[in-house]
Amino acid sequence: MNQSVLIGPFTQILPLDALPVKGALTDDRLHLIEAGGILVEAGKIKAIGQFDDLYRQFPQSSIQEITQKAVVLPGFVDAHTHACFAGSRALDFAARNSGKSYLEIAASGGGIWRTVAATREATEAELLSKTLDHINAFLRQGVTTIEVKSGYGLSVDAELHMLRAIRRAAHESTATIISTCLAAHMLPRDFTGDHQSYLTYIEHELWPLIQKEKLSKRIDIFIERSAFSSETSLIYLQKARQAGFSVCVHADQFTTGGSAVAVKTGAASADHLEASGQKEIEHIAASKTVAIALPGASMGLGEPFAPARALLDAGATVAIASDFNPGSAPMGHLLLQASVLATYQKLSTAEVFAGLTFRAAKALELYDIGSLQTGYVGDFQAYPTYDYREILYSQGRMEPFCVWKRGQPHNIR
Ligand code: NIG
Ligand code: FE
Numbered sequence: 001m002n003q004s005v006l007i008g009p010f011t012q013i014l015p016l017d018a019l020p021v022k023g024a025l026t027d028d029r030l031h032l033i034e035a036g037g038i039l040v041e042a043g044k045i046k047a048i049g050q051f052d053d054l055y056r057q058f059p060q061s062s063i064q065e066i067t068q069k070a071v072v073l074p075g076f077v078d079a080h081t082h083a084c085f086a087g088s089r090a091l092d093f094a095a096r097n098s099g100k101s102y103l104e105i106a107a108s109g110g111g112i113w114r115t116v117a118a119t120r121e122a123t124e125a126e127l128l129s130k131t132l133d134h135i136n137a138f139l140r141q142g143v144t145t146i147e148v149k150s151g152y153g154l155s156v157d158a159e160l161h162m163l164r165a166i167r168r169a170a171h172e173s174t175a176t177i178i179s180t181c182l183a184a185h186m187l188p189r190d191f192t193g194d195h196q197s198y199l200t201y202i203e204h205e206l207w208p209l210i211q212k213e214k215l216s217k218r219i220d221i222f223i224e225r226s227a228f229s230s231e232t233s234l235i236y237l238q239k240a241r242q243a244g245f246s247v248c249v250h251a252d253q254f255t256t257g258g259s260a261v262a263v264k265t266g267a268a269s270a271d272h273l274e275a276s277g278q279k280e281i282e283h284i285a286a287s288k289t290v291a292i293a294l295p296g297a298s299m300g301l302g303e304p305f306a307p308a309r310a311l312l313d314a315g316a317t318v319a320i321a322s323d324f325n326p327g328s329a330p331m332g333h334l335l336l337q338a339s340v341l342a343t344y345q346k347l348s349t350a351e352v353f354a355g356l357t358f359r360a361a362k363a364l365e366l367y368d369i370g371s372l373q374t375g376y377v378g379d380f381q382a383y384p385t386y387d388y389r390e391i392l393y394s395q396g397r398m399e400p401f402c403v404w405k406r407g408q409p410h411n412i413r
Pocket of ligand 1: 082111112115222250253297323325326327328329
């Protein structure tokens, strides 16, 4: 029989329950449980409330006592990363900061292709170990669910190589890993044929193997002048939906067009959106597609932030993800990025916490994480403070002292 464990008392718990999935949120909507407790059984939340009440109600449960100040949030959900890669792009970073353009860097052998070369050369064991290191770093930040994309293979074999490494990382890590196939990241330099024939090759040769080996249920594409056009992408994504995949899109990063394709294909998310204008904002807001802001890419490239404020005011669901990758977003610190985005875009604490939890879970179509309520997975984290507002205020300096994954504590510091 599974023993239930009562964890607490916590100074404050923010369950982030009963909040709307779409639109702006003011902080007075946040429900706080003071001197709270969480009762966990078989990895799920059995009850949540005042610690003393739960103690009386469930006298048979064992106690995991918290003896320090502690503010609890649901585990964060990072719905957009490229955490499986080999090699470094420090050369690109330095060249960009010295004034070279993205296209000049790509033309001189840098850019995504540099990472493709390093990733193709890595053994599966090397890729696994690097991916696990990245995932474990996220877990220490309180990120308990992490999406990881392929997209540095760009051939059937090399994409399978990445997706298998991601699956092994998922088995070996405590975090929940959701993998996405981004074989449509750019037209590989060694492919003889045009964009359309490359996408047809991926569809015919790679998708069946992904489905046979159950490597991923999600397809992503980079819609941009330097990658794939809106027209070819629309057909690719429609075929992906027909084949039973969920889809998401790298959209409106430098030029618009991608977000309209995302909405039209019923994409779970449209990610980036730095270039989105009012028309795109209203279109996304009227749809079910989650808008994912990636402040780490804006900070890595020196580009504007996604218009998160305008998206929320128009009624969109806004999630915040790290986009952790060796090129445009090498930082990989989700909370720091979210709190900087909040300052520049004027986001309330409630909007940021929602964007890091249940709204990000919606982007991954997961509906039993991201909020602390009965029946949900016991993924949560505790910060060493008396007041939840200290968390964003510290701009990433304050980190959780303990992260619970399926109710199991991982003491981090
Ligand atoms: O999300 N925009 C395209 N893809 C990545 C960058 C990948 C890379 O530069 O390696 C992104 O920013
Ligand atoms: Fe990305």
